[in-house]
Amino acid sequence: MDAQGRGRADDIDPADQWVLNPNTGEYELRLPPSSPQSGVPSPRRPPASDGAPPVRGRRGTGGRTDADGRTDGSRTDAPGRGAPPRRRRGVPEEPLPGRRGRRPAKKAAKGKKVLLWTGGTMAFVLVAGAGAAYFYIEHLNGNIASVSDDGASTGGFQKDKAINILLIGTDKRTGKGNESYGDSGSVGHADTTILLHVSKDRSNATALSIPRDLIVDVPDCPTTQEDGTQKVIPGTQKVRFNTSLGQDGRTPSCTMRTVTELTGVKPDNFMVADFNAVKTLTSAVGGVEVCLGKDIDDPDSHLKLSKGTHTIEGEQALAFVRTRHAVGFGGDLSRIGLQQQFLSALMRKLKSNDTLTSPSKMLDLAEAGTKALTVDSQLDSIGKLKDLGLELGKLNTKNLTFTTTPVIDNPTEKVKSTVVLNESTAPQVFDMIKNDVSFTAVKDKKKKEAAAVAARLKGSKAPASEVRVRILNGGADPGSAQETLSWLQVEEGVTKSENAGNAPAELAKTTLEYAPDQADQARRLADIMGLSGAAMKPGESVENAQGLPTMTLTLGKDFKGAGASLTAPSKAPEGVQKSTADKVECAE
Secondary structure (H helix, E strand, O other): OHHHHHHHOOOOHHHOOOOEOOOOOEEOOOOOOOOOOOOOOOOOOOOOOOOOOOOOOOOOOOOOOOOOOOOOOOOOOOOOOOOOOOOOOOOOOOOOOOOOOOOOOOHHHHHHHHHHHHHHHHHHHHHHHHHHHHHHHHHHHHOOEEEEOOOOOOOOOOOOEEEEEEEEOOOOOOOOOOOOOOEEEEOEEEEEEEEEEEEOOOOEEEEEEEEEEEEEOOOOOEEEEOOEEEEEEEEEEEHHHHHHHHHHHHOOHHHHHHHHHHHOOOOOOOEEEEEHHHHHHHHOOEEEEEEEEEOOEEEEOOEEEEEEEEEEEEHHHHHHHHOOOOOOOOOHHHHHHHHHHHHHHHHHHHHHHHHHHHHHHHHHHHHHHHHHEEEHHHOHHHHHHHHHHHHHHHOOHHHEEEOOOOEEEEOOOOOOOEEEOOOOOOOOOHHHOOOOOOOOOOHHHHHHHHHHHHHOOOOOOOOOOOEEEEEEOOOOOOHHHHHHHHHHHHHHHOOEEEEEEOOOOOOOEEEEOOOOOHHHHHHHHHHHHHOOHHHHOOOOEEEEEEEOEEEEEEEEOOOOOOOOOOOOOOOOOOOOOOEOOOOOOOOO
């Protein structure tokens, strides 16, 4: 009989009650002396009837089993074996054949039991943890607010392509403590807008700020209403960029369309943040470090900081990004520089070990981020946001460049309050983003790859009269193939050219495919049309209408018209201000 069956040793392991007698070399059952034992213990089970052997209970059931197979729960067997048979008074136990006495499991069984218990507990914790994680993810999913992209996006980012995310900060004063800031009745205009471009190989990124006071044309915007119906909000010309959101019921999808019209870059997704996002995200990471080159006391933004380095969060962080009168020239462009410095600091803090190794900060960040952001319908789950975060996490902050859309003062205004595109430099900046060109020097490997592509342009060039090419329209404006054919034949002397109609599929970029023995012809045509080495695709020739081998020129969506160069800029134009996220800059 074990101790638990007698009710005398509440937490004693049965194996511990069998002790080796050094005199006999046998194990003996020793019970605590404080627990008296009845003179005639009741039998453990009723005797079997009809000469049938007694029914033994299963090991590990936590109780004994009677002849009918029922368990009474009064007994716990020692782990790994049945309990020792009970001795009757005056009747010595018969030893098993070949043994001097029956030995219970040795002390090591206790260790096994502890391990089993611990393992079982850990398994439970893991399962329970997984369940808790599931419910927490569901909780985070419930935090996420999303609105339709109304067909204005590419359909969502892809892991094997460059990524373009539109980040929008509204001036809507919703949320606790925000009513006192500026226009409390604002419908939520696009107060701060950044087009974040991440390169296809994730080696670099460009964050392009778009001034809110930039004069643009806002296109017609199909917009999903609250009841699920769609309404087209008419576009307006020559208005401030910030009216692309909020004005006349416009949603972020309209800002997305406006950015596409302005830059030629179609965003994959958008994220919208209000004032609370700045406060909660900075508090979640324990504040971000910023630097001031002078004392600032701005009653409009409520920012008061001395010259030097400060760690800011919450209301103070919001005041920092809203300050404009106390820095630079006191306008929106000066504030953009301050916001870029803040975002660089936030990026450094997010990627720091101090954040990544702190479970509490990561949970706070997940909570704050999902509550603070409104995303498009392609990013409406924590799983999708996680996938995007993993892609962005591959980026080195030293190759994240912040820059601003090149602008000049609006020449039509006497009192300067708005700006217009700088037509001499802005198109080059937009082209660099469209063509996935880095604003910073990146890895040597990428430089070598670029050099190999550029080498396709080097070498002898055939005379224009010897160039044979057929022209396909693969996404350019209707009539582009014929327009190009006429230009090549009449103005450039490429007389052995022909219009082959539409390509079987649309291409994002113009390409020229040629056989190895046509490389000199390809170089001549690339020189005439301003094609980059990346547009030249060594491959195979095809037969033209005369049955002669000819190259294939496919005009893609990037085609700008006959005679317009298709070579992407290799570096930012002179005078374009830029900074990288890995460096701390002090605001003046």
